[in-house]
Amino acid sequence: MEDQKLKEYIDALVEEKVNEKTLAFQNQLENIQQQLSTVQVRENEKITMLVTSFELDKVIPAFIIANGAASFGMDVTLFFTLWGINALKEKSIYKGKNIKEKMITMMLPSNPKSTTISRLNMMGVGTSMMKMMMKENNIETLPDLIDLSIDMGAKLIACQMTMGMMGITTDEIRKDVDFGGVALYIEEASESNITLTF
Amino acid sequence: MEEIKKHVLDCSNLNCPMPIVRIAKTIRTIEVNEQIEVTATDPAFKADVEAWIRKTGHLLISYAEEGRSRIAIIEKTK
Structure with a gap:
């Protein structure tokens, strides 16, 4: 029973961390995409x-x-x-x-x-x-x-x-x-x- | 197959930079995949038109010289 609880706790912790990281990556990606689009505007x-x-x-x-x-x-x-x-x-x-x-x-x-x-x-x-x-x-x-x-x-x-x-x-x-x-x-x-x- | 529309542009007796300017002006007015047949007598025409093609990305279909005349066929690609 104790083990089960511990596992759930660890799973939740891992998920939280993963979500946090994914969000950070997503933001970074959006930033880069935005920069790229402004670069493409100046094509001349x-x-x-x-x-x-x-x-x-x-x-x-x-x-x-x-x-x-x-x-x-x-x-x-x-x-x-x-x-x-x-x-x-x-x-x-x-x-x-x-x-x-x-x-x-x-x-x-x-x-x-x-x-x-x-x-x-x-x-x-x-x-x-x-x-x-x-x-x-x-x-x-x-x-x-x-x-x-x-x-x-x-x-x-x-x-x-x-x-x-x-x-x-x-x-x-x-x-x-x-x-x-x-x-x-x-x-x-x-x-x-x-x-x-x- | 549909026939490609070919525009004729006479740049005979025009000097640098006029043939390239005329080509650039004409290319703005025609549709993609249409062609221009340019005749020029400018001695720098071959070098100039080739550089223009390299830089602008349009297609040089053919280039020929007949006496003083230099004839290039250019296709608009974009």
Whole structure:
């Protein structure tokens, strides 16, 4: 009789322990499953580019790579700072700017169409010749590549600090552009498989 | 058996990155198991299309060169 009771007691104890352990395992499993499902959500690869120059020979490669990456189904983000902002300009506005801001506006291209090459520009002769050669070879122009990248889903971000420093207003920038600072860039770059600087 | 629907895409005289961009755009508009016949003259086309296929997981059914033209048939898999 004593033995029977002892056996029942031990059985109950074992069952309790087993249940406890099973529950712990179940929780762990659920946790892992949840983590897996969030991993699967981020299936797209990502590329982030930092564009600090405005010359054709820097910006065109950036946009060719942007369009190529978008064609591969990647998420594409381009962050424009310093001279790079000029690729996003639609026009130059002088009204309301101080003398230094007016001078820098005058010296920089007012839209991607009037952008020059970084070497052998020779007062514009070199750039004209390069543009002619590009046309003869049926290479896309910079404005076309920019429009195409937006069409392909690329995200273009203009650095607000640069805009503030140079006095560039949001009215001078094309409408399909986001504005942000270093935190936005770091967030995008930290999730990226590829980061490039131009 | 049902005939596979084949779309024709002419990328002749287009340069990098346009053939790949055009293919990517077209693939979005067609159904799974449909095909695209791409004609291109870009010298980098073979290397580019093969890389694109490896990365995106679609199928390269055939690739041929006729003079300057490079013809690839691609099948959408997903």
